[in-house]
Amino acid sequence: MKTAPAVILSTILFVSLSAQAMPMANSGDRFGNQVKNTNITAEEVRSAQEAWGKALIQISKDFEKGGSKKATATANAVLDAAYGYAEGPVLFKPTLTTGEQTFRTSKEGALAYFVGGNKKFSKDSGFALKGWEKFDYRNAAVYINGDMAMTMGNVILTDKKGNVTTVDKTWGFKKGDDGKVRIVLHHSSLPYNP
Amino acid sequence: MKTAPAVILSTILFVSLSAQAMPMANSGDRFGNQVKNTNITAEEVRSAQEAWGKALIQISKDFEKGGSKKATATANAVLDAAYGYAEGPVLFKPTLTTGEQTFRTSKEGALAYFVGGNKKFSKDSGFALKGWEKFDYRNAAVYINGDMAMTMGNVILTDKKGNVTTVDKTWGFKKGDDGKVRIVLHHSSLPYNP
Amino acid sequence: MKTAPAVILSTILFVSLSAQAMPMANSGDRFGNQVKNTNITAEEVRSAQEAWGKALIQISKDFEKGGSKKATATANAVLDAAYGYAEGPVLFKPTLTTGEQTFRTSKEGALAYFVGGNKKFSKDSGFALKGWEKFDYRNAAVYINGDMAMTMGNVILTDKKGNVTTVDKTWGFKKGDDGKVRIVLHHSSLPYNP
Amino acid sequence: MKTAPAVILSTILFVSLSAQAMPMANSGDRFGNQVKNTNITAEEVRSAQEAWGKALIQISKDFEKGGSKKATATANAVLDAAYGYAEGPVLFKPTLTTGEQTFRTSKEGALAYFVGGNKKFSKDSGFALKGWEKFDYRNAAVYINGDMAMTMGNVILTDKKGNVTTVDKTWGFKKGDDGKVRIVLHHSSLPYNP
Numbered sequence: 073m074k075t076a077p078a079v080i081l082s083t084i085l086f087v088s089l090s091a092q093a094m095p096m097a098n099s100g101d102r103f104g105n106q107v108k109n110t111n112i113t114a115e116e117v118r119s120a121q122e123a124w125g126k127a128l129i130q131i132s133k134d135f136e137k138g139g140s141k142k143a144t145a146t147a148n149a150v151l152d153a154a155y156g157y158a159e160g161p162v163l164f165k166p167t168l169t170t171g172e173q174t175f176r177t178s179k180e181g182a183l184a185y186f187v188g189g190n191k192k193f194s195k196d197s198g199f200a201l202k203g204w205e206k207f208d209y210r211n212a213a214v215y216i217n218g219d220m221a222m223t224m225g226n227v228i229l230t231d232k233k234g235n236v237t238t239v240d241k242t243w244g245f246k247k248g249d250d251g252k253v254r255i256v257l258h259h260s261s262l263p264y265n266p
Numbered sequence: 267m268k269t270a271p272a273v274i275l276s277t278i279l280f281v282s283l284s285a286q287a288m289p290m291a292n293s294g295d296r297f298g299n300q301v302k303n304t305n306i307t308a309e310e311v312r313s314a315q316e317a318w319g320k321a322l323i324q325i326s327k328d329f330e331k332g333g334s335k336k337a338t339a340t341a342n343a344v345l346d347a348a349y350g351y352a353e354g355p356v357l358f359k360p361t362l363t364t365g366e367q368t369f370r371t372s373k374e375g376a377l378a379y380f381v382g383g384n385k386k387f388s389k390d391s392g393f394a395l396k397g398w399e400k401f402d403y404r405n406a407a408v409y410i411n412g413d414m415a416m417t418m419g420n421v422i423l424t425d426k427k428g429n430v431t432t433v434d435k436t437w438g439f440k441k442g443d444d445g446k447v448r449i450v451l452h453h454s455s456l457p458y459n460p
Numbered sequence: 461m462k463t464a465p466a467v468i469l470s471t472i473l474f475v476s477l478s479a480q481a482m483p484m485a486n487s488g489d490r491f492g493n494q495v496k497n498t499n500i501t502a503e504e505v506r507s508a509q510e511a512w513g514k515a516l517i518q519i520s521k522d523f524e525k526g527g528s529k530k531a532t533a534t535a536n537a538v539l540d541a542a543y544g545y546a547e548g549p550v551l552f553k554p555t556l557t558t559g560e561q562t563f564r565t566s567k568e569g570a571l572a573y574f575v576g577g578n579k580k581f582s583k584d585s586g587f588a589l590k591g592w593e594k595f596d597y598r599n600a601a602v603y604i605n606g607d608m609a610m611t612m613g614n615v616i617l618t619d620k621k622g623n624v625t626t627v628d629k630t631w632g633f634k635k636g637d638d639g640k641v642r643i644v645l646h647h648s649s650l651p652y653n654p
Numbered sequence: 655m656k657t658a659p660a661v662i663l664s665t666i667l668f669v670s671l672s673a674q675a676m677p678m679a680n681s682g683d684r685f686g687n688q689v690k691n692t693n694i695t696a697e698e699v700r701s702a703q704e705a706w707g708k709a710l711i712q713i714s715k716d717f718e719k720g721g722s723k724k725a726t727a728t729a730n731a732v733l734d735a736a737y738g739y740a741e742g743p744v745l746f747k748p749t750l751t752t753g754e755q756t757f758r759t760s761k762e763g764a765l766a767y768f769v770g771g772n773k774k775f776s777k778d779s780g781f782a783l784k785g786w787e788k789f790d791y792r793n794a795a796v797y798i799n800g801d802m803a804m805t806m807g808n809v810i811l812t813d814k815k816g817n818v819t820t821v822d823k824t825w826g827f828k829k830g831d832d833g834k835v836r837i838v839l840h841h842s843s844l845p846y847n848p
Contacts (some may be wrong), residue, residue, distance in 0.1 A: 163407050163409055165455075170459075211360075215450055239454070246411070264364050
């Protein structure tokens with residue numbers, strides 16, 4: 073009788089082996105089994121999304137307490153910590169930019185968008201200064217690939233008057249050699265209004 | 267006299283070595299030096315962007331020649347060849363979608379957007395059927411990371427009447443095991459109108 | 461008094477936020493939150509290592525039961541399922557190969573090593589035919605990077621007479637678009653004997 | 655007559671488009687077209703391989719000129735610049751190590767192997783101190799995947815007496831956020847001697 077080794081093997085290979093079948097289970101841990109893993113996790117993505125919201129609200133609060141100077145200092149720190157401008161261009165299309173200044177691939181352009189006050193970007197009034205008090209988000213889907221993750225969905229912002237702004241938002245996050253997650257892609261747009 | 271080996275080494279290591287300094291240059295080719303490279307290239311990104319534009323125009327032309335049926339068949343083939351729906355959700359925010367149907371993470375939703383005719387997506391009138399004749403694009407920046415690349419910039423579409431539509435567009439392309447490049451992320455939005 | 465926003469932010473950003481602090485926790489799940497993840501996991505690496513051992517023992521058993529023909533069929537199926545030869549050269553240095561035939565970058569060379577019987581590789585006696593009955597392994601360290609993982613450590617093989625062979629082994633595993641894990645790198649060597 | 659859109663499209667999509675067919679060719683460069691690419695290249699792999707050989711010879715020369723102290727300082731600098739120990743365990747199996755100390759996943763163990771003089775590694779006599787004068791290499795195959803590349807092949811070392819040592823060597827190189835290439839995997843073994 074003929075055997076079908078491919079079929080047999082496919083059941084042997086790549087199946088989760090039970091402890092009974094593998095008496096040496098966990099034996100892989102001997103010698104210490106040190107594991108280095110450079111990949112980004114879904115947990116890290118979620119944390120980075122929530123940190124973005126927290127940071128936006130913090131800039132708004134600092135603007136109220138300390139004015140433009142304090143808000144700018146905070147926004148500057150946020151950009152350094154949460155965006156990848158130190159390593160090259162960031163693919164950033166903010167919600168309310170237009171024309172030649174639509175894309176903010178440099179940190180200067182991003183800072184201008186968040187807190188205004190830069191003559192080179194005279195149309196920027198400071199998106200982060202608008203009294204934001206609450207942040208929420210809903211991911212339509214998340215794509216994780218190596219040290220990068222992309223999210224797409226809605227971000228819902230509420231200001232101190234209770235006005236709600238919903239945007240369609242795509243983020244690309246990259247985990248660095250230092251284990252920190254930074255935004256390298258950010259496309260935000262107002263919902264289409266037919 | 268003390269030497270500073272770290273400095274000396276930094277000039278030795280990781281510099282492009284001249285042919286004179288390395289008489290065995292090219293010796294790495296012996297044994298055949300077969301190279302397998304899974305990474306996506308800037309060339310492949312450009313080709314994929316241009317292929318997207320070509321495909322959109324093709325759907326428009328097929329609609330004129332063969333009506334909805336022909337356009338739908340073409341759009342279906344485009345989605346299979348150029349998008350990653352076969353392997354999971356695609357992060358797709360088309361230009362003109364709204365509300366609960368803003369994000370089209372399934373192929374059905376993407377097809378409805380391009381050619382309409384699906385009762386589940388009753389607001390879709392078929393973006394690809396609008397008589398597109400010319401496609402152009404301008405990348406603000408490109409980010410290449412392993413088998414993925416992201417682009418952000420403008421796409422400029424012209425229809426047969428000469429009307430020009432410019433959109434802000436982000437794409438994420440992934441190169442598969444088969445060497446083909448597919449869209450796994452696509453965020454398109456009309457320019458902000460203050 | 462001066463504030464230090466960078467410090468403040470560093471405590472805000474990238475920290476695991478408590479449920480209390482984030483009332484919208486889990487809100488990211490709305491819209492379905494479909495997650496596509498191409499990365500290889502430590503679990504998958506362990507399973508692939510254990511599957512390799514199982515497969516080697518299976519070839520030995522099949523050789524006893526069905527002779528060279530059966531063993532060859534099984535080895536062929538193992539190579540197709542567990543190695544990446546279908547997509548290009550595999551970096552394979554088996555334990556007992558020498559000279560011009562040390563590296564087996566093609567499937568034919570790998571099959572010859574495991575089961576012999578190929579005149580082009582006349583020194584190969586069939587490593588997998590040596591009556592292997594038990595497999596164990598100990599990872600010294602594991603490196604996970606995207607869809608690839610590398611392991612280094614000892615593999616301990618016992619034959620039916622109770623003879624134990626220990627080898628120093630490095631594996632490189634790659635997870636394919638189909639979610640399956642395949643060996644693309646395999647360097648095995650006998651321990652150095654001073 | 656029925657058309658076969660899938661076939662038509664497959665010729666449209668993903669083909670290298672001629673300049674004639676695409677009058678807007680190169681238009682993707684407008685807006686600056688800044689490209690960030692984190693991937694490792696074949697050139698960088700070759701440079702890193704040659705830098706390793708240069709560094710080994712340098713340690714040998716420094717040992718002759720400045721004795722153990724100078725060689726150790728150089729080896730220390732080489733390990734910092736060329737290996738990834740700063741970011742975690744390196745998968746390193748040197749040519750001449752045995753038993754419990756076969757794998758040198760820490761920098762201390764690697765340094766001991768290259769220059770000896772560490773009581774914890776009493777069998778190490780200093781591999782880099784053996785009067786190496788010439789380095790050559792032959793890759794059997796190279797595998798490039800994202801920011802990592804693996805090479806397998808022979809390294810051929812010649813000492814000042816003209817003695818030649820050939821080893822079977824596998825390297826795994828990783829390109830860091832700083833653009834520098836470091837060894838994270840290194841398996842070296844003497845050829846099998848039947």
